[in-house]
Amino acid sequence: MSRFSRRATLAATAALALGVALPTLPAHAADFTVAYQTGADPAKVAQANGAYEKATKSNIAWRKFDSGADVIAAIASGDVQIGYVGSSPLAAGASRELPIETIYVAALLGDAEALVVRNGAGIEKPENFTGKKVAVPFVSTTHYSLLAALKHWGVDPKSVQILNLRPPEIAAAFTRGDIDAAYVWDPALGKIKETGKVFATSADVAKWGAPTFDAWIVRKDFAQKDPEIVAQFVKVTADSYADYAKNGASWTASSPQVAAIAKLTGAKPEEIPDLLKGNKYPLLDEQLSEALLGGGTLDAIVQTSGFLKEQGRIDTVLKDYKTYVGRAYAEQASKLN
Secondary structure, three states: OOHHHHHHHHHHHHHHHHOOOOOOOOOOOOOEEEEEOOOOOOHHHHHHHOHHHHHHOOOEEEEEOOOHHHHHHHHHHOOOOEEEEEHHHHHHHHHOOOOEEEEEEEEEOOOOEEEEEEOOOOOOOHHHHOOOEEEEOOOOHHHHHHHHHHHHHOOOHHHOEEEEOOHHHHHHHHHHOOOOEEEEEOOHHHHHHOOEEEEEEHHHHHHOOOOOEEEEEEEHHHHHHOHHHHHHHHHHHHHHHHHHHHHHHHOOOOOHHHHHHHHHHOOOOOOHHHHHHOOEOOOHHHHOOOOOOOOHHHHHHHHHHHHHHHOOOOOOOOOOOHHHEOOHHHHHHHOOO
């Protein structure tokens, strides 16, 4: 079965669970490709029921990635037009002067990303990380948060064996006892919690002065060619968040919304309601505020880039990052019915 056929089957199954009819689309190759990740968020429901296809009047190829660094690479190659990334890979990509622009702050990260230590690993306090094996996807938000946490605790990162593993590899290595700790997101996070304990979360790290976020970004050439599609993509995302803000209390483990999210992420349905509560999902009016696309997001990218440079993760910090954040598409989305 082809990738597109598998995706169509998945979307149809989720749509039936939601009682929503899929849009009728012409049988031709995808009009554009969207990269998504496995974190739980309200827009996964719109992804599952075909709302993005209906609004953009397009065939969309949805490609799942295990890390933002992989998404950035795919966007840089031109294989992906719209992608979901964390603030750290976003800052790294912008610092490489890739043709990307932030169009929506998808989540302000909190308890949905966490540093978990394995039971029996002998890590009870920060200094115990010295000499231990800690896994994290490199150039991800959790990588940034791990380095920020070690800096906050006064632990030299060179004294820690920091390993570059993707989330599925982290879950397997943690279960085997090959690593002592890991900083990751779901569904791998839920798996390692079964034999470990949370040592710190991204909500903690944010309080220590290093907040992280996830964002939707777009290739600039695609956005310039099809600005209406990008605005509609933003509108569907915003509408999903508004629905969750209004009706989130009914998104229980047995609800069709949670069933749709579980199918796309691999997370356990009973864990998803709490996972959703672990982050904040900014609505459209918040996107347009000075705190986010109006200035705050730009400041965060600048701060993150400086930290990555300090840690030797990127080579150069740009003088100006303004072209990597825009609110024009959110403004256009706010005018759509």
